Amino acid sequence: MTLLAFARGPALQAATLIMIAGMFWRLAGILLLRRRPAHAAARHSLLVRLSGGARTIITRTIPRRNFWPRVATGVSMSYVMHIGLFVILFAGAPHILVFHQITGLSWPNLPKGVIVIASALTLAALVALLVRRLNNPVLRLLSNVDDYLSWLLVFLPITTGILLSGETVAGYGTLLALHILSVEVLMIWLPFGKLMHVALVFAGRGVIGFNFARKGAAT
C-alpha cells in the first residue's frame, strides 16, 4: 500500500471516526456538567434571553473599543488566520470535492492562485501569532503544550497545502499524501484540545449571553 493509498483509505477513516467519537465525547461531558442551581427568578422572558445569547455571539466577535489599542495586533492577525482558513477550506476546489463526497453538496470554487494567496496570508498570520505568544510574558505564561501543539497541527496542513500547490519539493502524490496525513492528525487532535473551539466557540458565547440576559446583565 502506498503512502497516498494509506492516507486516503484507512488513515482517513480512522481519523474521521476518532474525531467524531471525540467530539461527541466532549459534547456529552460538557452537557452533563453539574451546574449551579438558579435560585433567583429570571429577569427576562425566554425570548429576551435567547436574543441576548444571539447578540453576544455577534458582539464578542469584536473587542470593546477601549480594549482595542491593546489587542488590535493579536485580533487582526487572528482574523486574518481564521478568514484565511475559512477561504482555504470552503473555497478550495479539492476541499469542496471532499465536502461533496461526504454530503452531496457542492458550490463554486475560487482559482488556485487565490487559495495560495489566502494560504500564504494565513501562514504569515500564524507565524506572527506564534512570535507574539513567545514574546509576550503573560501569553507565554498562559500557554501550555495544547497551545503549541494546536498551532503546529494547523501550521502543517497549510504548509503542505502550499507545497502541494507548487508541486516542486516532491511529487504530487507524496505531497498530497503528506497533506492529507497532516489534516488527519489535526482531525484526531481536534476534539481533545483547544481546537475544539471550532465546535464550541459560538455555542459558548451563546450560553454566556443567555445566562447574562437571564440575570439582566448587559451582553
Next chain:
Amino acid sequence: MTQYAETLGEMLARRGFGRRSLLKFAIVMTSSLALPPGMAPVMAANLAKAKRQSVIWLSFQKCTGCLETLLRSSAPTIDALIFDFISLDYQESLMASAGTAAELTLRQAVAANPGEYLLAIDGSVPLKDGGVYSLTGGRSNVSMLEEFASGAKAILAIGTCAAYGGIPKAHPNPTGAAGVEDVISGKPIVNIPGCPPVPEVLSGVLVYFVSFGRLPDLDDRKRPLAYFGTTIHDQCYRRPFYDQGKFAKSFDDEGARQGWCLFELGCKGPTTHNACASLKWNNGTSFPIESGHGCIGCSEPDFWDQGSFYTSLAGGSATGWRNAGIAAAIGLAGGAAAALSARSKSSVPPEEKI
C-alpha cells in the same frame, strides 16, 4: 538466431538507406529520449556500428494488449525494430513455429547469444502454488523467468503487469501475481509500465540500448526517466484550467465541452508518471484526457486497487454514515459515562465549594 556480423550501418546501406536517414532517425530518438541535440550524431554513429540486438520475449500472465499496442508503434514501427535494429528471436504470438519447434528456437536463441540477449517480459509472474496458474509448455512462468534471466544482459518488463503485477495482482490476487523485479535480482531491469505501455517508450529504450550498450537513466521505480520523469498532470494541455479552478463536473456538462480539467471526475494525472500527454497515442493523435476521459493511472503500481477511477484524488474512502453514527454513539456513551462518574465522585455541589 545467430550472432550478427553485419552492422546496422552496413545493413541499411545495403538497403539503400544513407547516413542522412540514420541521422534523421537519431534526431527523432534523441528528442524522444530527452537527450541533448548534440547526442544525435553520436547516436547515429553508434547505431551505424551496432550489430542487431537479440531480443527474447516471453509472455506470462497477460492479455496480449501490450504486444498489440507495440505492434502499432509508430516511431519507429515495430517491424522496423524487428528487421532493422533488433532481432526478435523468440516471441510466441508472432513467431510461426509452435510446440517443440518453438522451444527449440528458444534454446537456440539463448545459446547463440549467452549473456548478450535482452529478455523482454510481458505479463505478471504468478507465484502462488508453485506458479501453476500460468504455464508454457508445462513450465511455470517463474521457472522460465529465473532460467532465462540468468543469461540475459538486461531485462525489459513491458507493461504494468510485468513491472508491478498489474491487474492479475489486483485484490485478492488469487494467483500470487508479482512483477519481474519481485522475482529477479542482480540483473539490470527496466520497467516500462502502462496498460498498455506507450509503444514509443519501448522503441526509445531499445534504440538507446543498441546505441550506447546500456539502459537509459532510470527513476526509483526503474522506469526510464526521459519518459516517466514527469506526471501526466505536468504535461497536460488542460493544466491551465486546473490552475484557474475550472473543472468539468460531469462528462457532458459545459465545462467538459469547454475542455476544462477532469480532476473532479477522478483524473489520476497528478499522481501518474507516463509520457501519454507528450507522445500521445495512435501515431500522435491524442491521449485519454484529450478524448474526454480522466487518466486512470494505469502505469502506477496497484492502480486497480486505488479506489474508483471516478473518485477525485481529493477524496478518499469515506467511513460511511453508519460507522460515523456508531462512532458518535460510542463518543456520547463514553463522554456521558465519564461525566457521570466525575459527578458521582464529587459529593459537594459546586456552589457550596465557593
